[in-house]
Amino acid sequence: MQISTSLSTTNEIEHGTAKFYQHVLNALNSSGVPYLVGGAYAFHHYTGIIRDTKDLDLFIRRRDFDLISAALHESGYRTELTYPHWLGKLFFNGDFIDLIFSSGNGVAEVDDAWFDFAPQVDMLGVPVRLSPPEEMIWSKSFIMERERFDGADIAHLLRTCAEQLDWQRMLRRFDAHWRILLCHVILFGFIYADERELIPAWVVDELLDRLRVDTHAAQAECRICFGTLLSREQFLPDIMQWGYRDARLFPHGHMSEQDTVTWTDAIKNKR
Template identity: 60%
Template sequence: MDAAISILRAAENPEPETKAFYRQVLDILNDSGVPFLVGGAYAFNRYTGINRHTRDLDIFIRRADFDKISDALRMQGHATELTFPHWLGKVRFGDVYIDLIFSSGNGIAEVDDLWFDYAVDANVHGVDVKICPAEEMIWSKAFIMERERFDGADIIHLLNACGDKLDWARLLRRFGSHWRVLMSHLVLFGFAYPSARHVVPPPVMTELIDRLRNETVSPSPEHSICLGTLLSREQYLKDIEQEGLQDGRITPLGNMTPEDTAIWTEAIQEHHKPH
């Protein structure tokens, strides 16, 4: 029950109507039988004990299940939308909304079966649910490096709270060829918490340092590529649009299509509008 109480506090006691909306949607999803996970501030609080105000509820689903979940919600009077076809949908209740997430904004952290295989039991607003695994949270958050949002501190707190229990082999596999991103966060973790450096297994750091050493003395790629767009949808647009570098988000380098990136880029202006 302590975890349930803690997770409830993560939302700083939302308004009764908002709480009722959250609970109704969670109940509908449980009744539908379609797997889903709770993430965001609720999962972060479950692992770290850190309370944070949140404007919404993050639900993680498989892309293949979006239509089934939409149908289940519509049958109970809730309209859904596929906001960004490559990673995100929403269900709204007035000014309140729930995100239906099946990947990440850069198309990298796709929700697959492993998210559910390693999910953790929790209770959110009185409803029994599963929450995202810490490893997948670290993976998806690691690439968020916008001017207005940087999730590095979240990762450092997750490492501090869960590092001795993480499946490090799976985490390394998740990052794959993007291992430099993971390494950068692990280096910062050791800086933020010097006395907890041991939480990161020495073989993991040795492996990453060896990769860095080998790559440093290897020839650079022949093609002009910018992987910065995996970290920020806005801050590397000049490199793509004016300098002609190949966009690391777009297939075959990444998982997005030119249409996906165009929609995602167009939304930047809407994001910066005053609310």
């Protein structure tokens, strides 16, 4: 696995922003509330790829949001619960940090296991722990918007991490959504044709066996669209016009009706 010796230096990001990140990370370490560094910084650590980013992604458990907010308020920062099903934000002088406790589709919820397998590294001179590569792959695998597709990130993570991944845990993470993992495994074999063996053969066999069984099984009776787990916008006609049930909602998903409305309204705000 390729790793960097340090996630970032003050030469790679603006000095004021670096100081902001350092202060926040030290404040969180002093609070004792667990968090993980993810996003571009974790991606750099695992792949060696440097990506210009305008913010810092911290992954937390939903139940810890109020504790983290209180700790940061004591240090002079303002937080907001931007999307109750997904993330909050921390603001300071034009910079911000995302406090993430799930994925936008409600699937990849941050739980205790994220912390059980998180490696410790140094970032800007501060000891931090990273989101594990298994959980990064899991959460990124569902991002297939018109304006953003994280398939290349998955391929790069698999290229550098595949031989060290806990594939049993990966299969448990994807659970009923194993077809998404199969899609990325197939794409990896296309992208890196001479490195296909990095994906264990038993993983490919397991996923193909599931596909074979599922192909010959009886079809589901209810009309449900799982496309909303991949894109919050592109499958809205299926839900709003064509009578499909939204897989983000109970019993298939973890989002409430209000969560989906808020998440859909955010499309206009982003534009």
